[in-house]
Amino acid sequence: MNGETAWALYENRLRRVSAYIHDHLDEELDMEKLAEIACMSSYHWHRIYRAIYGETLAATVKRLRRHRAAGDIVGTDLRVSEIAKRSGYPNLQSFNRIFKSVYGMPPARYRKEGSHAAFAPSPNGRIQAMFDITLRKIAPITLVGVAHTGSYMQIGRSFETLFGTLYARGLAQPEMRMIGVYLDDPDIVPADELRSIACVTADDIAVSEPPLQQTSVEGGEYAVLRHKGPYADMHKAYQWLYAEWLPKSGRQLRDSVMFEEYLNNPREVPPTELLTEIYMPLA
Structure with a gap:
């Protein structure tokens, strides 16, 4: 062998x-x-x-x-x-x-009081949380990933497959960035039908065998929200972006997918210290 x-x-x-x-x-x-x-x-x-x-x-x-x-x-x-x-x-x-x-x-x-509570509406229906939004222009990003269908909370399953496959094929590199690409709106699409892709940056990897697939995210301007805390709380951050920040910003959305970049590893830090950047595409 x-x-x-x-x-x-x-x-x-x-x-x-x-x-x-x-x-x-x-x-x-x-x-x-x-x-x-x-x-x-x-x-x-x-x-x-x-x-x-x-x-x-x-x-x-x-x-x-x-x-x-x-x-x-x-x-x-x-x-x-x-x-x-x-x-x-x-x-x-x-x-x-x-x-x-x-x-x-x-x-x-x-x-009642977890980090998601910051996004709870006040009695007048407004969300009180405020976050700093960074506007960034980025180049297109080439990715290799594993597709996931189902609850976004379970995309970790595809990340497990992704990293196991990369290591087994000798393709893993320490400088790879972890990125999740989300293709559907969880407030509209049933949880078991949601589509996403667990990815890493891969400028120099040629993908030829499943379950790996080549994909990318568009370059351009994005509003970037940095979220600190458990992944379970992040749905509320999305709601704040759409309901609070976007109308006040005067900006328009670009017809492109949102994605998340995970800045640290859930195996290495407690959930309360997880850092995630949420990228919203702007016209």
């Missing part, structure tokens, strides 16, 4: 394990079971996974469950006890403790 064939086997195994994790977050995910799906011994597989993704399998599962829980707290009326059970915690106290250690406050308080 040559090196290229061996890496192709790792690529397929990474994809299988990542898909299984995302499809079975509600279940008890046994680490030995995941090694079986990868068709490797637990001893070796866990080391390969950590070398590629920079975290253990167990850490990935816990991070994804916390991310989904934050989305449920912000975006649904589910009771916190239900969310805790769905996230695999044995009791509400354990969930409260872990959630507070990561998000800075317990889940019930986060539902």
Whole structure:
């Protein structure tokens, strides 16, 4: 078996394990079971996974469950006890403790006072939050990505596939920028039909094999909002951009897609420290 064939086997195994994790977050995910799906011994597989993704399998599962829980707290009326059970915690106290250690406050308080609360309308219907908007002119950006269909909160699944594939093919580069391209309006299109692409910048990568695809974002002028905080809170920032900033700016939208650039890594910083720049295309 040559090196290229061996890496192709790792690529397929990474994809299988990542898909299984995302499809079975509600279940008890046994680490030995995941090694079986990868068709490797637990001893070796866990080391390969950590070398590629920079975290253990167990850490990935816990991070994804916390991310989904934050989305449920912000975006649904589910009771916190239900969310805790769905996230695999044995009791509400354990969930409260872990959630507070990561998000800075317990889940019930986060539902009322998390960073998304800054975008809540006042009694007169106006949103009180104010953000600095930077106007930037950028050149076109060449991207390579993996398509995602479904809730934007779950685009991380395609980012997992993207980075696993890039590493397995020897294409990953430290200077790559992480970018998410969003093709539909989540207030209009059903969540399971939303289309997006998990991307990295790739000026010198020739893409010939799926699941990778070549794409790009247009150059031109953009209004850029820098958001600090969990990804679960960002939908409100979009609403503020459209409802508050755009009418007051006197600017017109350009018929092009919005995109996000992720300035740090959710594996390396807590959700409260995540930095994202939202790009709105202007005519």
